[in-house]
Amino acid sequence: MELDLRGRHAVVTGGGRGIGRAIALALADAGVHVAFNYLRNRKAAEATVSELQQRGVEAFAVKANVADPGALASLFGEVRERFGTLDLLVANAASGVERDAMDITLRHFQWTMDINAWGFLSAAQLAVPLMQNGGSIVAISSLGAIRAFPYYTAVGASKAAIESLARHLAVELGPRQIRVNAVSPGVVETDALTHFPNREELIAGALARTPMRRLLTAEDVAQTVLFLASDLSRMVTGSTLFVDGGYQTLA
Ligand SMILES: NC(=O)c1ccc[n+]([C@@H]2O[C@H](COP(=O)([O-])OP(=O)(O)OC[C@H]3O[C@@H](n4cnc5c(N)ncnc54)[C@H](OP(=O)(O)O)[C@@H]3O)[C@@H](O)[C@H]2O)c1
Numbered sequence: 001m002e003l004d005l006r007g008r009h010a011v012v013t014g015g016g017r018g019i020g021r022a023i024a025l026a027l028a029d030a031g032v033h034v035a036f037n038y039l040r041n042r043k044a045a046e047a048t049v050s051e052l053q054q055r056g057v058e059a060f061a062v063k064a065n066v067a068d069p070g071a072l073a074s075l076f077g078e079v080r081e082r083f084g085t086l087d088l089l090v091a092n093a094a095s096g097v098e099r100d101a102m103d104i105t106l107r108h109f110q111w112t113m114d115i116n117a118w119g120f121l122s123a124a125q126l127a128v129p130l131m132q133n134g135g136s137i138v139a140i141s142s143l144g145a146i147r148a149f150p151y152y153t154a155v156g157a158s159k160a161a162i163e164s165l166a167r168h169l170a171v172e173l174g175p176r177q178i179r180v181n182a183v184s185p186g187v188v189e190t191d192a193l194t195h196f197p198n199r200e201e202l203i204a205g206a207l208a209r210t211p212m213r214r215l216l217t218a219e220d221v222a223q224t225v226l227f228l229a230s231d232l233s234r235m236v237t238g239s240t241l242f243v244d245g246g247y248q249t250l251a
Pocket residue numbers: 013014015016017018019020037038039040041042044064065066067091092093094095115140141142143184185186187188189190191192193
């Protein structure tokens with residue numbers, strides 16, 4: 001069996017930059033038409049759209065906050081108009097307040113949960129009616145779902161929620177031949193790390209702890225998403241796949 005994704009249709013949330021961009025490009029390299037949303041960085045989104053189109057696939061980007069139900073509905077409405085059907089949703093967009101547990105306010109917590117956990121669930125609710133021939137839903141989690149890291153309280157809790165949502169959705173959507181999985185990457189050097197006061201320590205610590213002796217790249221994460229998008233993983237559902245060079249297995 002080959003990884004043949006030509007002609008399929010995908011939505012990647014937060015596809016303009018970072019890991020989402022790498023996923024969108026890897027999908028386009030495999031012949032997948034890609035729609036994605038962005039929130040603030042229009043220039044990066046436009047650059048990614050033209051990189052996708054240069055690969056010979058259909059591609060477009062819509063400005064939409066994943067925490068805003070109306071904006072997300074517009075994104076999927078445009079997907080319905082332009083693509084007709086959908087085969088893959090990658091819930092990648094994330095945000096969050098980087099604070100210790102004792103400094104988290106209700107507003108910080110709700111902000112993070114709304115974007116990361118509700119954003120995933122509501123995107124899945126909108127994607128499923130477009131998946132008429134089965135499909136695959138992949139949510140990008142992180143090791144903070146199962147481990148405690150400094151300043152990661154709210155985001156870690158939202159990632160644990162994502163992994164639980166993936167399991168519940170997998171059970172509910174299995175009879176419709178829609179698979180739902182989470183991917184849990186280790187540290188990847190993207191703009192996201194600039195929000196952490198301990199960025200240098202975080203990177204050095206990840207490198208020192210990783211048995212594979214190099215940091216993860218966004219492309220490493222994208223390759224795993226390709227696997228979960230394809231029929232190579234046709235009986236993989238309700239799982240969280242670690243892509244971390246072995247980081248989380250170390251005692
Ligand atoms: N970097 C890491 O070390 C790491 C490790 C494990 C897991 N992850 C996960 O991987 C995913 C991507 O991370 P990244 O490092 O690539 O992050 P990033 O560089 O900060 O990019 C975040 C992306 O999400 C979009 N976004 C943020 N808030 C949004 C909202 N409310 N509505 C719509 N789009 C929104 C951004 O859009 P704009 O471009 O418009 O700002 C951007 O495209 C996240 O789920 C993250 O938690 C990252």
